[in-house]
Amino acid sequence: xxxxxxxxxxxxxxxxxxxxxKQFLNVYNKPLLVHTIEAFEVNDHIEKIVIVxxxxxxxxxxxxxxxxxxxxxxxxxxxxxxxxxxxxNGLQGLQAIGAADDDIIVIHDAxxxxxxxxxxxxxxxxxxxxxxxxxVIPASDTIIRSIDKKQIKEIQNRSELYxxxxxxxxxxxxxxxxHEFAKKNHDSDxxxxxxxxxxxxxxxxxxxxxxxxxxxxxxxxxxxxxxxxKLGKSEVL
Amino acid sequence: xxVVTYKVTSPGVLEEFIENLDYQDKVLVSVQRMAxxxxxxxxxxxxxxxxxxxxxYPLTPIHEAVGVVVKDPTGNFKPGDNVILVPNSIDQExxxxxxxQRCFEKDLGNNYCPYATFRSSTSDGFLRSYYACExxxxxxxxxxxxxxxxxxxxxxxxxxxxxxxIDFKKAxxxxxxxxxxxxxxxxxxxxxxxxxxxxxxxxxxDKLKMFKGxxxxxxxxxxxxxxxxxxxxxxxxxxxxxxNQMIDASQVGADLxxxxxxxxxxxxxxxxxxxxxxxxKGVTRSTREDFEMVSKALNSKELQDAIKPMVLSLxxxxxxxxxxxxxxxxxxxxxxxxxxxxxx
Numbered sequence: 001x002x003x004x005x006x007x008x009x010x011x012x013x014x015x016x017x018x019x020x021x022k023q024f025l026n027v028y029n030k031p032l033l034v035h036t037i038e039a040f041e042v043n044d045h046i047e048k049i050v051i052v053x054x055x056x057x058x059x060x061x062x063x064x065x066x067x068x069x070x071x072x073x074x075x076x077x078x079x080x081x082x083x084x085x086x087x088x089n090g091l092q093g094l095q096a097i098g099a100a101d102d103d104i105i106v107i108h109d110a111x112x113x114x115x116x117x118x119x120x121x122x123x124x125x126x127x128x129x130x131x132x133x134x135x136v137i138p139a140s141d142t143i144i145r146s147i148d149k150k151q152i153k154e155i156q157n158r159s160e161l162y163x164x165x166x167x168x169x170x171x172x173x174x175x176x177x178x179h180e181f182a183k184k185n186h187d188s189d190x191x192x193x194x195x196x197x198x199x200x201x202x203x204x205x206x207x208x209x210x211x212x213x214x215x216x217x218x219x220x221x222x223x224x225x226x227x228x229x230k231l232g233k234s235e236v237l
Numbered sequence: 238x239x240v241v242t243y244k245v246t247s248p249g250v251l252e253e254f255i256e257n258l259d260y261q262d263k264v265l266v267s268v269q270r271m272a273x274x275x276x277x278x279x280x281x282x283x284x285x286x287x288x289x290x291x292x293x294y295p296l297t298p299i300h301e302a303v304g305v306v307v308k309d310p311t312g313n314f315k316p317g318d319n320v321i322l323v324p325n326s327i328d329q330e331x332x333x334x335x336x337x338q339r340c341f342e343k344d345l346g347n348n349y350c351p352y353a354t355f356r357s358s359t360s361d362g363f364l365r366s367y368y369a370c371e372x373x374x375x376x377x378x379x380x381x382x383x384x385x386x387x388x389x390x391x392x393x394x395x396x397x398x399x400x401x402x403i404d405f406k407k408a409x410x411x412x413x414x415x416x417x418x419x420x421x422x423x424x425x426x427x428x429x430x431x432x433x434x435x436x437x438x439x440x441x442x443d444k445l446k447m448f449k450g451x452x453x454x455x456x457x458x459x460x461x462x463x464x465x466x467x468x469x470x471x472x473x474x475x476x477x478x479x480x481n482q483m484i485d486a487s488q489v490g491a492d493l494x495x496x497x498x499x500x501x502x503x504x505x506x507x508x509x510x511x512x513x514x515x516x517x518k519g520v521t522r523s524t525r526e527d528f529e530m531v532s533k534a535l536n537s538k539e540l541q542d543a544i545k546p547m548v549l550s551l552x553x554x555x556x557x558x559x560x561x562x563x564x565x566x567x568x569x570x571x572x573x574x575x576x577x578x579x580x581x
Binding site for chain 2: 027028035038039042044069113114116117118212228229231
């Protein structure tokens with residue numbers, strides 16, 4: 001079984017003075033989170049969805065699921081203080097709905113509403129083969145490493161660099177073990193699930209993402225999303 | 238939800254767009270198969286008058302498509318139902334104000350509704366991963382039919398529309414002019430559905446071999462036994478030759494059914510039309526009822542087998558380059574009857 005785990009527990013601290021986290025902001029009269037869930041709701045290969053969200057929004061998310069007929073959502077659980085804790089709570093939520101070790105868990109940021117069906121499908125297909133995969137796009141800009149924020153420490157070979165996106169997709173047993181392993185080692189603030197799996201000594205394979213699958217982090221990102229949608233609205237006479 | 242669509246924005250240029258698809262109170266369909274039509278190629282290449290094109294662009298192409306129902310709040314379909322996407326929309330509320338008042342005649346149907354919109358021509362088409370519409374714009378088809386075969390439904394529906402103009406009780410000698418894909422589809426309906434004998438006139442021996450069970454010949458071999466029903470599926474600049482040959486091969490009082498699109502005027506022998514008292518009937522597009530007939534006809538294994546050779550390839554669209562490749566294949570194909578089918 002393929003289950004989507006949507007992470008919507010962010011605080012949206014980089015969205016300036018918005019009165020709510022970015023994943024709950026309305027775009028075309030619908031919360032961004034709902035647009036993202038819909039991408040998984042309509043996917044043929046996803047059977048269930050679990051949502052991790054801010055404690056205060058759990059009831060609201062359940063209302064939206066009903067209002068927008070999101071029938072695949074089986075559990076809405078509270079997130080934690082870090083992404084890692086939120087994913088861990090999500091894994092508990094998956095356990096609660098009876099997820100099996102062989103199930104494929106597609107972990108996705110609620111703030112990436114433009115995830116395409118082909119990215120979701122490629123994640124599932126690659127995970128069936130490799131057990132752990134990450135969605136990436138080749139780095140188009142030169143990546144500069146600086147430690148003191150003043151001087152360049154290192155410039156790595158760009159052809160070896162990629163930008164990580166989501167979904168990140170794992171066999172349930174692998175991601176569960178990775179989180180338990182991290183917990184045992186008091187590693188509690190890793191922002192990336194693939195890193196946890198690699199720390200356990202397992203390989204993670206790459207799946208091709210898309211520039212359009214960008215994350216709505218700042219107001220500029222939100223403006224870019226709205227601009228893209230406005231272009232799409234141009235109709236024939 | 239946000240969906241990707243592709244639009245022709247100027248001659249030879251396709252662009253990717255993101256649209257908000259509002260499917261409240263509509264049927265949400267995942268588009269499974271799409272086929273490129275000659276009209277799509279004309280818009281893609283810009284082979285229309287500039288003023289027409291200026292009004293059309295940007296335009297999402299494709300009006301031949303089938304899909305699977307994802308959600309239906311209207312309760313007409315179940316998730317997983319296979320559906321043919323009907324490209325013609327009629328606003329029946331305007332019927333009482335229409336000067337034509339001909340849509341209710343069975344042979345004409347509502348093909349000629351002045352308020353009708355047609356996908357990939359006067360409204361955006363189906364080149365998109367998801368589509369939402371009223372239930373009346375979908376026709377269910379059997380899960381036993383391969384979607385790559387069902388995607389020919391729109392073409393077949395036009396053939397059924399042409400057959401609405403034929404009085405099969407009176408039609409004793411039927412001739413079909415053309416050896417392209419439209420001619421082949423009309424042959425499929427007359428031969429495999431109506432089970433009528435017909436003679437096909439063409440110019441390409443290899444293509445004519447596909448019309449199995451029909452008498453096929455070059456016009457130079459015409460044996461002077463005239464026909465009572467003659468169907469033109471040539472179009473373009475050669476329709477002039479074809480129509481004049483049809484007039485020559487007509488019995489007195491014959492029906493000439495014209496289906497080919499020609500962008501410029503054609504010169505035809507009106508003296509002979511007068512002498513023979515033949516009637517010219519124009520056919521374009523089709524109605525929902527034609528699609529329903531197609532859906533029923535597709536259950537025939539014999540018809541499915543006869544459609545199969547038209548599936549030249551099946552390409553998965555992962556990005557805009559894949560669509561360009563399909564267009565290039567379609568534009569390049571002048572020798573084989575069939576289409577390069579697309580899926581997401």
